[in-house]
Amino acid sequence: MDYKQLVDKAYEKHNLDKEEIERLLMPENSEDEAYLFKKADQLRHETVGDFVHLRGLVEFSSHCRRNCNYCGLRRDNTSLLRYRLSPDEIVDIAHNAAMLGYKTIVLQSGEDEFYTADIISDIIRRIKQNDDVAVTLCIGERSYEEYKLMRQAGADRYLLKFETANPEHYAAMHPDMNYDDRIRCLMMLKDLGYEVGSGNIVGLPGQTIAHLAEDIMLLKELDVEMAGIGPFIPHSNTPFRGEAMGTLEMTLRVVAIVRLMLPYANIPATTAVGTIHPQGRQKALMAGANVVMPNVMPSQYRPRYEIYPSKICIGEQPANCRMCIEGIIRSLGREVGTDYGSYKAGQ
Numbered sequence: 449m450d451y452k453q454l455v456d457k458a459y460e461k462h463n464l465d466k467e468e469i470e471r472l473l474m475p476e477n478s479e480d481e482a483y484l485f486k487k488a489d490q491l492r493h494e495t496v497g498d499f500v501h502l503r504g505l506v507e508f509s510s511h512c513r514r515n516c517n518y519c520g521l522r523r524d525n526t527s528l529l530r531y532r533l534s535p536d537e538i539v540d541i542a543h544n545a546a547m548l549g550y551k552t553i554v555l556q557s558g559e560d561e562f563y564t565a566d567i568i569s570d571i572i573r574r575i576k577q578n579d580d581v582a583v584t585l586c587i588g589e590r591s592y593e594e595y596k597l598m599r600q601a602g603a604d605r606y607l608l609k610f611e612t613a614n615p616e617h618y619a620a621m622h623p624d625m626n627y628d629d630r631i632r633c634l635m636m637l638k639d640l641g642y643e644v645g646s647g648n649i650v651g652l653p654g655q656t657i658a659h660l661a662e663d664i665m666l667l668k669e670l671d672v673e674m675a676g677i678g679p680f681i682p683h684s685n686t687p688f689r690g691e692a693m694g695t696l697e698m699t700l701r702v703v704a705i706v707r708l709m710l711p712y713a714n715i716p717a718t719t720a721v722g723t724i725h726p727q728g729r730q731k732a733l734m735a736g737a738n739v740v741m742p743n744v745m746p747s748q749y750r751p752r753y754e755i756y757p758s759k760i761c762i763g764e765q766p767a768n769c770r771m772c773i774e775g776i777i778r779s780l781g782r783e784v785g786t787d788y789g790s791y792k793a794g795q
């Protein structure tokens with residue numbers, strides 16, 4: 449089977465073994481690669497349609513108890529000026545985002561235990577009382593009881609990326625974390641009825657093509673409702689300073705293959721892919737992605753949530769971001785989604 453036939457197989461069956469995924473990750477020429485992107489884009493059009501769903505991202509705390517080797521928020525980065533928003537501020541920012549037309553609010557932070565499940569639950573309730581929006585949480589590993597409380601308070605979705613599906617590689621990336629705990633958390637979230645998002649980082653130090661294939665297979669096995677795929681960008685205040693950045697090409701290939709394997713998943717064109725290339729988000733939207741997650745934070749906080757350096761849109765205010773993103777989406781002949789953009793399997 450040649451490369452294009454393998455792409456066709458993925459397009460029709462949505463199922464490949466590890467060796468086949470590895471082959472798709474390594475096209476021999478630009479024509480093969482273009483075919484992969486074209487078929488992923490075609491499948492995206494047929495399954496989730498032409499709407500691009502916007503998620504308003506509220507980065508409410510840059511404190512983190514963890515020490516992930518690739519992340520600028522890691523606790524050993526003492527040069528970062530950290531912040532925490534009050535519940536009132538978070539609710540206000542979410543309301544402003546809803547006024548700008550966002551139908552999903554993503555509450556994201558480092559792993560910050562200052563915000564108990566009760567505090568987060570109260571924030572979720574207040575946001576939902578104010579506005580007709582879906583709420584996504586992205587706050588890391590918690591206990592089953594905490595996940596349950598927040599789900600009962602109205603949280604609809606949860607993002608918890610595994611970052612790498614290979615346990616040894618995971619251990620090398622996360623000095624104080626455990627791969628099995630990560631998977632256990634993902635299973636708990638599924639069990640509680642959250643729409644679950646996970647994903648990986650493309651180009652992490654020590655990553656191989658086999659690792660990337662394992663990442664894609666794990667996304668398929670978990671049957672995630674959302675898959676976040678972004679390139680590694682080295683940060684100078686981490687142990688990975690000086691390492692090579694993940695490439696646009698490989699990131700787009702992973703996005704495209706994940707679309708072919710998970711036809712109905714919500715797949716964001718990440719801010720990170722827009723950071724490594726000026727057209728990165730547009731290219732991802734044309735290789736299978738159907739979601740964008742604009743930042744809705746006031747501009748004074750944005751530089752202080754520095755997971756990686758040189759993040760785009762750092763100086764922008766939420767209203768400008770909304771217009772800019774809408775322009776990008778329209779320029780691709782697509783429309784901004786007007787509903788929650790929930791996972792719709794097989795419709």
Ligand code: SF4
Nearest residue numbers: 512514516519522558
């Ligand atoms: S990746 Fe998440 S858990 Fe790890 S240091 Fe960064 S914010 Fe904390």
